[in-house]
Amino acid sequence: MARTVLVTGGLGFIGSHIVDACVARGDRVFSVDDLSTGKREHANPDAPNFEVDIRNTEALEGVFRKTLPEVIFHCAARARIQPSFADPDLYFSVNVLGTRNILELAKRYGVRRIVYSGSSTAYGDRDTLPLREDMALSPQALSPYASSKRMGEMLMKDRGILTDGPETVCIRYFNVHGPRQTTIADGAYATVIGIFLDQLKNSEPLTIVPDGHRRRDFTWIGDAVAGNLLAAESSKVGSGEIINLGTGRNYSIWEVACHVCGLPNTTPPDELLKTGKCIWAPPRRGEAKATLADISRARELLGWAPRMRLEDGIAELKKGI
Numbered sequence: 001m002a003r004t005v006l007v008t009g010g011l012g013f014i015g016s017h018i019v020d021a022c023v024a025r026g027d028r029v030f031s032v033d034d035l036s037t038g039k040r041e042h043a044n045p046d047a048p049n050f051e052v053d054i055r056n057t058e059a060l061e062g063v064f065r066k067t068l069p070e071v072i073f074h075c076a077a078r079a080r081i082q083p084s085f086a087d088p089d090l091y092f093s094v095n096v097l098g099t100r101n102i103l104e105l106a107k108r109y110g111v112r113r114i115v116y117s118g119s120s121t122a123y124g125d126r127d128t129l130p131l132r133e134d135m136a137l138s139p140q141a142l143s144p145y146a147s148s149k150r151m152g153e154m155l156m157k158d159r160g161i162l163t164d165g166p167e168t169v170c171i172r173y174f175n176v177h178g179p180r181q182t183t184i185a186d187g188a189y190a191t192v193i194g195i196f197l198d199q200l201k202n203s204e205p206l207t208i209v210p211d212g213h214r215r216r217d218f219t220w221i222g223d224a225v226a227g228n229l230l231a232a233e234s235s236k237v238g239s240g241e242i243i244n245l246g247t248g249r250n251y252s253i254w255e256v257a258c259h260v261c262g263l264p265n266t267t268p269p270d271e272l273l274k275t276g277k278c279i280w281a282p283p284r285r286g287e288a289k290a291t292l293a294d295i296s297r298a299r300e301l302l303g304w305a306p307r308m309r310l311e312d313g314i315a316e317l318k319k320g321i
């Protein structure tokens with residue numbers, strides 16, 4: 001059954017793939033993206049984009065009036081940890097107040113469901129793994145970005161229920177990777193696999209942040225999109241449920257570097273450095289020691305399972321360089 005769908009952040013990495021998937025299944029699809037980090041080349045010709053800032057309530061209402069969406073995939077956000085330290089107010093205004101605007105207008109225009117793009121950064125730094133959605137939030141967020149994404153989730157749950165608003169469901173992504181991910185050209189917005197692949201392409205050493213032993217659960221973009229589509233339809237959700245989308249396996253940044261360089265992932269860090277294929281990068285703050293998703297809730301409530309392993313995803317991406 002075709003639906004009318006609005007994807008916020010529809011010219012960004014994850015949003016543009018959701019747009020493509022919805023267009024491919026025959027939905028009427030619109031995007032709202034102010035191009036602050038999104039890219040025109042990600043636009044799908046069958047999904048008009050409204051170049052509107054989600055903080056601009058009046059312009060955003062115009063989008064709702066013209067499109068009358070049934071489902072919203074809310075991906076628009078300032079979406080990276082490091083730049084949030086320099087401008088926490090920007091992160092608060094886009095990720096929290098912008099999300100409030102989406103909720104308010106969704107209620108006014110009778111949207112059935114919002115699927116919120118949340119983040120595994122909401123967990124903070126935990127000693128207990130895997131990360132389960134029913135864990136209490138850590139007392140302190142690690143960055144203004146993480147803080148804003150936690151607040152967005154709370155709004156989705158509380159406002160949705162307390163004000164008889166739309167149904168809501170909150171996805172917590174774990175390091176999504178795939179085509180259109182950010183690259184070195186995106187500066188502080190670049191993510192680790194995008195940076196490594198660029199460096200490989202340019203025959204430069206891979207820059208590893210000290211303590212490459214940090215571990216991450218990496219999710220393929222196709223799997224993240226599939227989770228969103230299921231979350232929009234599942235009859236088992238709609239009350240602000242938080243759902244991890246990860247793989248249930250994590251990798252150290254060293255191992256990721258080995259996969260990118262085509263070396264055995266058992267290569268000890270010292271040897272990897274000696275090959276000259278990797279060097280140290282400046283340290284960064286605000287990042288957890290390790291992430292690892294418990295994905296039983298996604299299986300149970302969405303009937304979702306990840307299909308792509310990190311090794312295969314990297315191999316797929318290397319074909320393009």
Ligand SMILES: NC(=O)c1ccc[n+]([C@@H]2O[C@H](COP(=O)([O-])OP(=O)(O)OC[C@H]3O[C@@H](n4cnc5c(N)ncnc54)[C@H](O)[C@@H]3O)[C@@H](O)[C@H]2O)c1
Binds near residue numbers: 009094
């Ligand atoms: N990529 C990941 O691994 C990851 C992990 C956890 C959470 N997330 C979340 O997923 C969502 C999408 O992330 P992404 O990686 O695709 O990032 P992205 O930066 O590629 O996409 C975000 C999009 O939102 C748009 N945008 C930003 N501010 C806006 C505003 N004020 N008004 C309208 N549009 C605006 C940007 O132009 C961009 O196209 C974000 O909410 C992010 O917090 C992503």
